[in-house]
Amino acid sequence: NAGVMQNPRHLVRRRGQEARLRCSPMKGHSHVYWYRQLPEEGLKFMVYLQKENIIDESGMPKERFSAEFPKEGPSILRIQQVVRGDSAAYFCASSPQQGATNEKLFFGSGTQLSVL
Amino acid sequence: AQSVTQLGSHVSVSEGALVLLRCNYSSSVPPYLFWYVQYPNQGLQLLLKYTTGATLVKGINGFEAEFKKSETSFHLTKPSAHMSDAAEYFCAVSEGYTGNQFYFGTGTSLTVIP
Numbered sequence: 531n532a533g534v535m536q537n538p539r540h541l542v543r544r545r546g547q548e549a550r551l552r553c554s555p556m557k558g559h560s561h562v563y564w565y566r567q568l569p570e571e572g573l574k575f576m577v578y579l580q581k582e583n584i585i586d587e588s589g590m591p592k593e594r595f596s597a598e599f600p601k602e603g604p605s606i607l608r609i610q611q612v613v614r615g616d617s618a619a620y621f622c623a624s625s626p627q628q629g630a631t632n633e634k635l636f637f638g639s640g641t642q643l644s645v646l
Numbered sequence: 647a648q649s650v651t652q653l654g655s656h657v658s659v660s661e662g663a664l665v666l667l668r669c670n671y672s673s674s675v676p677p678y679l680f681w682y683v684q685y686p687n688q689g690l691q692l693l694l695k696y697t698t699g700a701t702l703v704k705g706i707n708g709f710e711a712e713f714k715k716s717e718t719s720f721h722l723t724k725p726s727a728h729m730s731d732a733a734e735y736f737c738a739v740s741e742g743y744t745g746n747q748f749y750f751g752t753g754t755s756l757t758v759i760p
Contacts, residue, residue, distance in 0.1 A: 533689070534689065539687075563746075563747070565748075565750075570655075570752065571752055572650070572652075572736065572749075572750035572751050572752040572753060573690075573736065573738075573748070573750040574750070575746075575747035575748065575749075578746045578747065585746065586746045586747070589747070621689065621690065623690075628746070635692075636689070637682075637689035637690040637691070638689045639687060639688050639689045640689065
């Protein structure tokens with residue numbers, strides 16, 4: 531059973547371009563969480579999704595950022611018109627049930643976004 | 647509101663020495679507390695967690711942590727450091743069992759000196 535897969539591992543974009551980060555949850559997991567780690571900061575919650583639904587996006591910037599978790603395929607975190615401040619490590623976690631505290635929550639290895 | 651403070655962004659210990667990583671939290675509800683470890687180029691891995699019950703929690707790789715409500719602390723310890731313990735350690739708090747998010751500290755990088 532493969533773990534949570536994130537790709538790409540490293541993504542380089544120029545200012546103004548779009549960034550798409552993908553997260554394939556573990557098999558059987560229908561709950562996905564996205565976190566962002568800025569330099570010298572802890573991980574910050576961004577969004578929590580279940581299949582085809584956004585449950586909690588309280589940590590998501592209001593502009594340029596969006597997330598989806600379609601019925602088929604990976605969860606996508608999309609950042610439009612990237613700026614240098616978007617440079618960070620983006621982590622995805624998945625779980626078979628609600629609640630970030632359950633023991634079946636697993637994190638991916640992250641995507642390092644660098645904006646030039 | 648929940649928040650976590652990790653004192654010391656970098657900690658160095660000699661191999662075989664005691665490891666102590668500090669974590670203090672604030673929470674408006676009874677907290678659920680966690681320690682995660684991140685090895686280079688890997689995702690976060692759960693070391694241990696406290697939800698209810700016994701305040702001394704044992705985790706993987708010989709680590710343990712004690713929940714002290716009066717001190718609002720959840721420090722991580724290991725009696726004898728191994729070279730393989732070198733990693734980034736994150737303390738986190740959650741809003742109870744059904745909470746949808748963690749609040750993470752800024753992390754502590756542990757270096758083990760041979």
